[in-house]
Amino acid sequence: xxxxxxxxxxxxxxxxxxxxxxxxxxxxxxxxxxxxxxxxxxxxxxxxxxxxxxxxxxxxxxxxxxxxxxxxxxxxxxxxxxxxxxxxxxxxxxxxxxxxxxxxxxxxxxxxxxxxxxxxxxxxxxxxxxxxxxxxxxxxxxxxxxxxxxxxxxxxxxxxxxxxxxxxxxxxxxxxxxxxxxxxxxxxxxxxxxxxxxxxxxxxxxx
Amino acid sequence: xxxxxxxxxxxxxxxxxxxxxxxxxxxxxxxxxxxxxxxxxxxxxxxxxxxxxxxxxxxxxxxxxxxxxxxxxxxxxxxxxxxxxxxxxxxxxxxxxxxxxxxxxxxxxxxxxxxxxxxxxxxxxxxxxxxxxxxxxxxxxxxxxxxxxxxxxxxxxxxxxxxxxxxxxxxxxxxxxxxxxxxxxxxxxxxxxxxxxxxxxxxxxxx
Amino acid sequence: xxxxxxxxxxxxxxxxxxxxxxxxxxxxxxxxxxxxxxxxxxxxxxxxxxxxxxxxxxxxxxxxxxxxxxxxxxxxxxxxxxxxxxxxxxxxxxxxxxxxxxxxxxxxxxxxxxxxxxxxxxxxxxxxxxxxxxxxxxxxxxxxxxxxxxxxxxxxxxxxxxxxxxxxxxxxxxxxxxxxxxxxxxxxxxxxxxxxxxxxxxxxxxx
Amino acid sequence: xxxxxxxxxxxxxxxxxxxxxxxxxxxxxxxxxxxxxxxxxxxxxxxxxxxxxxxxxxxxxxxxxxxxxxxxxxxxxxxxxxxxxxxxxxxxxxxxxxxxxxxxxxxxxxxxxxxxxxxxxxxxxxxxxxxxxxxxxxxxxxxxxxxxxxxxxxxxxxxxxxxxxxxxxxxxxxxxxxxxxxxxxxxxxxxxxxxxxxxxxxxxxxx
Numbered sequence: 001x002x003x004x005x006x007x008x009x010x011x012x013x014x015x016x017x018x019x020x021x022x023x024x025x026x027x028x029x030x031x032x033x034x035x036x037x038x039x040x041x042x043x044x045x046x047x048x049x050x051x052x053x054x055x056x057x058x059x060x061x062x063x064x065x066x067x068x069x070x071x072x073x074x075x076x077x078x079x080x081x082x083x084x085x086x087x088x089x090x091x092x093x094x095x096x097x098x099x100x101x102x103x104x105x106x107x108x109x110x111x112x113x114x115x116x117x118x119x120x121x122x123x124x125x126x127x128x129x130x131x132x133x134x135x136x137x138x139x140x141x142x143x144x145x146x147x148x149x150x151x152x153x154x155x156x157x158x159x160x161x162x163x164x165x166x167x168x169x170x171x172x173x174x175x176x177x178x179x180x181x182x183x184x185x186x187x188x189x190x191x192x193x194x195x196x197x198x199x200x201x202x203x204x205x206x207x
Numbered sequence: 208x209x210x211x212x213x214x215x216x217x218x219x220x221x222x223x224x225x226x227x228x229x230x231x232x233x234x235x236x237x238x239x240x241x242x243x244x245x246x247x248x249x250x251x252x253x254x255x256x257x258x259x260x261x262x263x264x265x266x267x268x269x270x271x272x273x274x275x276x277x278x279x280x281x282x283x284x285x286x287x288x289x290x291x292x293x294x295x296x297x298x299x300x301x302x303x304x305x306x307x308x309x310x311x312x313x314x315x316x317x318x319x320x321x322x323x324x325x326x327x328x329x330x331x332x333x334x335x336x337x338x339x340x341x342x343x344x345x346x347x348x349x350x351x352x353x354x355x356x357x358x359x360x361x362x363x364x365x366x367x368x369x370x371x372x373x374x375x376x377x378x379x380x381x382x383x384x385x386x387x388x389x390x391x392x393x394x395x396x397x398x399x400x401x402x403x404x405x406x407x408x409x410x411x412x413x414x
Numbered sequence: 415x416x417x418x419x420x421x422x423x424x425x426x427x428x429x430x431x432x433x434x435x436x437x438x439x440x441x442x443x444x445x446x447x448x449x450x451x452x453x454x455x456x457x458x459x460x461x462x463x464x465x466x467x468x469x470x471x472x473x474x475x476x477x478x479x480x481x482x483x484x485x486x487x488x489x490x491x492x493x494x495x496x497x498x499x500x501x502x503x504x505x506x507x508x509x510x511x512x513x514x515x516x517x518x519x520x521x522x523x524x525x526x527x528x529x530x531x532x533x534x535x536x537x538x539x540x541x542x543x544x545x546x547x548x549x550x551x552x553x554x555x556x557x558x559x560x561x562x563x564x565x566x567x568x569x570x571x572x573x574x575x576x577x578x579x580x581x582x583x584x585x586x587x588x589x590x591x592x593x594x595x596x597x598x599x600x601x602x603x604x605x606x607x608x609x610x611x612x613x614x615x616x617x618x619x620x621x
Numbered sequence: 622x623x624x625x626x627x628x629x630x631x632x633x634x635x636x637x638x639x640x641x642x643x644x645x646x647x648x649x650x651x652x653x654x655x656x657x658x659x660x661x662x663x664x665x666x667x668x669x670x671x672x673x674x675x676x677x678x679x680x681x682x683x684x685x686x687x688x689x690x691x692x693x694x695x696x697x698x699x700x701x702x703x704x705x706x707x708x709x710x711x712x713x714x715x716x717x718x719x720x721x722x723x724x725x726x727x728x729x730x731x732x733x734x735x736x737x738x739x740x741x742x743x744x745x746x747x748x749x750x751x752x753x754x755x756x757x758x759x760x761x762x763x764x765x766x767x768x769x770x771x772x773x774x775x776x777x778x779x780x781x782x783x784x785x786x787x788x789x790x791x792x793x794x795x796x797x798x799x800x801x802x803x804x805x806x807x808x809x810x811x812x813x814x815x816x817x818x819x820x821x822x823x824x825x826x827x828x
Contacts, residue, residue, distance in 0.1 A: 006237075006241055007241050007244065007392065009388075009392045010240055010244070010385075010389060010392045011388070013387070013390075013391035017388065018228070018384065021225070030213075030214045033214045033217055034213055037214065051618075053618075056274065056408070057271050060270055063267055064264050066497050067267075067496055069497075070498075077497060078496045081495045081496060081497075082480050082481055082484075082495060083480050083481060087618055103728065103732060104411065104729065107724065107728050108725065111618050111724060112618060162394060162401055163391075163401060166275075166390065166401045167401065167404060173380070173384060177221055178221060180220070181216075181218070181224065183220075183373065184216060184217070184371055184373065185217045187369060188369070193369060194370060197374060201263070201374065201500060204501055260825075270703040273704050274703055276704075283704055286825055289684040289691075289699045290687050290691040290698060290702070291691075292691060292821045294825055314518060314521050315518065315825040318825050406707065407707050411672075411733060420655055420658075421654045421806065424654055424658070424802045424803060425651075426805075427806070428646050428649075431801060435639070436639050439635050439639070451631070470688060470822070474685050474688075481677065481681075485788075576808060576814060576815055580808065580815045581692075583801050587797060587798060592631075594634070594790050594794070595630075595632070595638065598631070598787065599628065601783060602630055607783060608788065611787060612788065618725065
């Protein structure tokens with residue numbers, strides 16, 4: 001019991017993350033989702049490259065998505081990795097940034113647009129610099145202002161109430177779950193089974 | 208409406224992931240959690256290194272956690288990255304593998320144990336090879352056998368019902384949320400504010 | 415002059431690295447080289463995957479080579495990066511390890527062999543564990559015992575003469591130059607111009 | 622003999638790379654080198670961070686250098702890796718770009734300058750955008766215009782003479798050897814033996 005109390009905060013934080021993420025996922029636009037799926041299916045069919053881009057933890061969310069697209073046999077690459085080829089006309093640059101202001105992401109997105117690539121922005125802020133240069137904006141909400149006032153734990157650090165989901169946590173988890181759900185939609189659209197995905201999965205593992 | 212129907216599967220998959228993850232998080236052991244937090248706080252206080260290890264998407268979950276530990280000013284490294292030093296006596300090897308059988312992860316964990324490091328395993332399978340060589344096992348459940356029978360979408364691919372959360376998805380998202388919640392617990396235990404974390408956050412971004 | 419003296423050691427070290435590397439490159443076997451080129455050309459023509467593997471600085475040498483193979487439009491991947499697919503039958507695992515004993519590299523090479531991939535070892539030690547499981551050994555020498563006795567700077571650290579090319583430096587630079595020369599041979603064999611390579615080169619750079 | 626002829630081009634390319642690199646290394650300025658060593662020694666003594674930055678193969682050269690600085694116990698990080706903290710006042714941003722025009726490198730260097738970091742540019746072009754925003758320029762030459770006219774192999778691809786050291790090869794190898802020689806100078810300046818470096822070396826290898 002004493003023990004349980006000591007990890008009470010971990011439990012509250014898990015509940016708060018789940019709650020905030022579930023609420024944000026409710027707000028995801030079916031229209032934006034449908035257009036995104038159509039773009040991805042089209043890229044698969046034409047063999048056009050998808051380049052995934054993001055900084056920090058958004059970049060990790062992007063990589064997790066890229067790995068699944070590889071399992072689905074997409075022509076997918078991660079910007080900044082070794083064998084990623086040049087972005088070209090009609091390629092898709094899939095850029096992830098909650099704020100939509102990450103300098104290097106915005107810079108790269110603008111360059112991609114200039115060579116004729118299509119920019120998809122996964123962001124909470126459609127009017128951000130990233131949103132403004134995107135061909136398709138997919139809004140995934142993160143921590144809201146409301147959350148900043150309400151959803152705080154009562155204990156304080158240095159006299160300030162601290163959040164139960166610091167920094168970009170809510171956006172990152174919401175984007176991860178949304179993109180994992182897209183993978184399921186793509187499996188069905190493309191007729192690819194989990195078994196087939198598995199065969200491309202383990203890099204260097206025994207048979 | 209027709210449009211909504213076309214992305215119905217994405218919505219079902221999101222709901223299923225959230226549901227499965229929420230259920231698994233309920234089952235997380237407070238005792239195991241408390242011991243893990245104590246180990247991490249101890250590592251912070253003594254300045255001992257934490258080396259994070261994982262393959263594939265589990266490796267990405269590990270990196271997301273490592274990034275937050277860096278924001279909390281831990282001496283943390285990711286195995287396989289450029290400036291990661293040798294593992295040493297009393298360091299913590301933080302290994303993530305749902306199955307607990309990933310060959311390279313198990314091999315690395317055994318080597319770490321031989322030099323006197325403490326191995327923490329984040330896994331669904333405490334009796335796996337990884338679990339067996341761990342000093343502390345933190346069980347995070349993934350997709351259950353029950354889920355494999357029930358939680359399938361009715362449409363079929365090649366005559367087989369396919370899951371709404373393929374491969375390691377449930378384990379990966381559950382582990383990500385659990386580790387993000389640990390960060391909140393660590394913030395409070397160590398008296399570190401979100402503002403302070405933010406100051407270590409953006410790598411190369413304008414002030 | 416006083417200034418020049420202060421960086422005299424840098425100049426001596428550069429001269430020593432160049433000298434040792436030039437000598438080692440002389441000893442590279444034309445027979446081994448020819449077989450390696452034939453394997454790579456064959457992989458290009460059949461579209462079989464090449465997976466590049468190495469730890470530490472050998473891994474970086476491998477990545478530099480993988481990047482150029484990508485410029486030549488090979489189906490090439492780096493083990494451990496995000497979108498690297500599973501190794502399969504008849505794929506080439508291109509493993510780099512001066513000592514041929516790096517545990518994780520040897521473990522991965524053995525797994526690759528078990529699924530029917532061909533292992534190419536770039537190593538100084540053909541009788542090492544890596545060499546023993548290789549289908550083709552390409553010997554590139556590193557620092558020799560002779561060098562360890564002779565080519566040391568006269569100043570001492572803690573009473574010991576220290577080398578002008580510490581640790582794996584000579585092997586790494588020799589391997590890098592050898593692999594860059596292979597690229598030239600491949601350009602001519604495959605009829606690919608520098609201009610064509612350049613077009614695949616810059617990832618996200620303006621046109 | 623027939624066999625030797627078939628790899629003649631590989632031998633010519635190795636000789637040409639060595640020759641061009643040796644010539645460029647001769648031209649390295651002792652004054653620039655001395656200032657760079659002083660900056661690095663100062664960073665080591667004050668514990669200030671060094672952040673290494675580069676795109677493509679220049680980035681790999683930077684990582685190889687960063688790994689050695691870690692062996693020398695520097696506070697060193699690679700921009701873009703997981704646990705790299707924010708750049709701050711008086712940190713050193715160590716940027717590598719042969720052309721000095723790589724957009725993302727120049728963008729990052731300008732941001733680093735704005736927060737008060739010192740920018741070191743390793744480049745062939747001191748008047749490039751990167752050179753212009755650098756606090757210290759360390760010139761390492763790459764392929765010269767002269768080389769572009771003379772040092773070409775006689776066989777042609779698509780009617781054009783192709784180089785024996787394509788794209789940035791000469792710059793990259795020259796920079797790698799120069800930075801490896803700096804490591805030797807730093808070992809002696811800081812009194813760190815090869816043995817001590819070795820103890821930080823292997824990440825997850827048996828003792």
